Amino acid sequence: MEETPGHKRQTPGAEGAHAGRPAGTTEDKSPTMRAVVLSEPGDVNRLVVKDVPLPRVRPGWVRIEVKAFGVNESEVTTRKGLSAPDVTLPRVPGIECVGVVDEAPSCSGLHAAQQVATMMGGMGRSFDGAYAQYTLVPVDQIIPFDSELPWETLGALPEMFQTAYGSLSTGLDLRAGQTLLIRGGTSTVGLTAAAMAKDLGATVLSTTRRPERARMLRAFGVDHPIIDDGTIAGTVREVCPDGVDAALELTGTRDLQDTLRSVCAHGTVCFTGALSDTWTIQDFSPLGYIPNGVRLTAYGGAATDLPAEAFQRQLQAIAEGRLKVTIAKTYRGLESVREAQTSLESGAVPGKHVVVLD
Template sequence: MTMRAIVLTGPGPVENLEPRELPIPEPEPGWVRLRVHAFGLNRSELHLRLGYADNARFPIVPGIEATGVVDAAPGSDLRPGQQVVAMMGGMGRAFDGGYAEYTVVPRAQVIPFRSELPWDVLGAVPETLQTAYGSLTVGLDLRAGQTLLIRGGTSALGYATAALARDLGATVLATTRQRDRLDDLAAHGVAHPLLDDGDVAAQVRRIVPDGVDAALELVGTPALPDTLAATRVHGTVCMAGMLSNEWIVKDFYPIGYLPAGVRLTGYSGNAANLPPEILQRTLDQLAEGTFSLGPVTTYPLDRIRAAHHAIETNAVSGKVVITV
């Protein structure tokens, strides 16, 4: 038996993403085979294709997340047909990931859920929600009544974090480099949409004179000094993304780089960092229409190259989902 899959033959252009017929993988005990219905595209997969990843092998089926149903789970508590998401834990780097009709992952990376939402909606949720939730809780320890600045607000992670923060009771400020996306931020609950002019700190301090309580850096190291300057003494900046494809601070001298008293943290998590009850609650809220993770653009599997190109050129706002 074979399946459709997308194989990345090596770093390079979108043409290196090759549609192929591969054998359906067999799960060993402790592993779960998913019948993939949808998966979200992530910036890390773009980094993999562009050659920035140093922990990958080629050729490989990319994809750090997948949404679907259990197809086989030997020796597991999961049953065939059960709805699940899977993410991280080496997917798409150490072993074949979600760009396929079937994928095999460790049980620890699988979270069951129940929902009647369509698969293209469900496919947008897992990794984005995990990172947003982990950034706010582990990275920032955000509390009700605080102010949060999001750099890169019209990314999928930006929209999701804004929604979670607003649900928590925080006031959200968020940036975009494109003026025509300011209204999108406002429509998704951002109290203060800001046009990124290179001096966001000045704009923030006109709104919050002492600086924000917390800031999520999704652009990367080029924007980090400006984000730090927008944050109050004893406030926290968490770096969790790199939309700029730059994540190294050259010649880092902490005393000179960090404003006095401003804390800098980072966040990168996996399935264990997303409690099943948070996933289920978010899906229920999405179904009720009381919660939104932002815009979703959907492509079929055979248009994976177009989807990658859209992410690489920042042609889309929010999450890109592939339906299988």
Template sequence: MRAVVVTQPGGLDALEVTAVPVPDPQPGWVRIKVKAFGVNESEVTTRAGESDPEVTYPRIPGIEGVGVVDQAPADSGLRPGQQVATMMGGMGRSFDGSYAQYVTVPTGQVIPFETDLPWEVVGALPEMFQTAYGSLARGLDLKAGQTLLIRGGTSTVGLSAATLAKDLGATVLSTTRSPKRAEELRAYGVDHPLVDNGRIEEQVRALVPDGVDAALELVGCSALPDTLRTVRRHGTVCFTGALAGQWSIPDFTPFMIPGGVRLTSYGGEARDLPAEVFQHQLDGIAAGRIKPSIAGVHHGLEQVRAAQADVEAGTMGKPVVVLDD
């Protein structure tokens, strides 16, 4: 088969399309014929050699993918030709990922679905919808009628969280550093776009005097203290990402957290996106209730370099690579 292989870390030219053996699934694993995959920041860092220590080279990157079952254990409940998605769980890091015509993954991280949506749409969804849904459901336990603040709203997870929260029935406040992107946030259902100058507590409290019920932190620890002050007593902040690059707070003390405000985190896996939830999301896209964040569609493995260049350029939305038969 053909695959994109990183033999050693480097620039975009480290992404080499080459012929490799079709992988044989281990016991309890599934082989998927890849139809499309999203391209993510974490794959850029893997290519550059800045990823987790678990990454070794040569490596086929790719932390998510969609396609059809090619081979599966008899007791898995999966059948050849069935539409499936997969993501995370070590894909593209501790074992070879989805930048290939075939990928093998543990059965437990395979999500079956049925849809007539094109592969270029479905391919953008698994990682960003899993992260967004997991943050809202597991991290924040968000309910219909509540208010949600998304800090880092123009990221793919931020945009996904906004459209999923609106589908749930929440009121959404979301931040952008660029005034020009405020209307783009509205297109994803955001009720109150906020221009983030580093301190947004006053803006939030002007709209919700007692503070929001929940806040999703995607900017990172540099923004976290301010985000904590936007939440009502007994409300919750979920730390999911660090777009600004700061993952820790020097000399942290619990007394930095306002009294009564709850702080949690989310960093989940495929199992946090149940098949029925993913199916609901796909049906919502087909019905026009949910808007996926797609930056651009690239065809063929040779276009992976262009897709990663889009990520490095900060293009709004998820680049997708489609593998044409």
């Protein structure tokens, strides 16, 4: 992968941080930018690159010059028209990005050309997201950082770091010395969670439905790869006879009851994702579904759940080689978004699909 050189910081102007230049202008001289716009649900051809107005900074919001963004399953779901009612069209998709501050109110504490990450919080759903040269987001979901890692690496991180970190901390309160099961281990969040858990000092069991990917799990620090045939509780208890201390459920409610049976009394299962697109449980009865003494939690947090200090520590761990990041493929330019979503849907290559704009 081609490495992108680090940015050069600029001094904020008197009225606030301002660094970038708009991509163009309309006939009435108002500035414009290039963006991917979804006007109606459908296949990837509904993702159209066009000129749109450059978003104007308003109180409490920050404009970011986008350098890179990850392409995610939720954006495919939005494109297909299967997202929750909070998604309105037309919309610029994209739930995460990294870049530099282009313009921000003076009271924000941010300065021009400062490296920042952002994710979720309605981004790309209730307001325009990251598939653009610039994006405008609330200041409270900005995570500043300082790193010399290339943009394609940084662009892979915000959403999967936030989700993995929040699941392990808020959802599971995972501690050093505990055992962790990850159901859906070769997903980007699963791989990230495994690396984070090992860095914390946990013993990790992680599943894959493809035997050939067991080696990849070991490369991310997984102590016990498990081939998932739909029923793994017995296999887990061959490794941990009393059950694991914690389990991260990423495949959905289809496998949730079996995951619960893999956990020890007073252990915890955190429901975070649904790779199988199964989110609900029909005729749910807690007494018949949850084993005695096992705790069931859920996690679906926001950028505010990932402190800047924690994000910076994780970046340092990557730079030092203690934390691995799997990038399936890097794409260049907004015109490559269709290809990126198509590749993501195929599932042929594990890891994050990242689009780089500079």
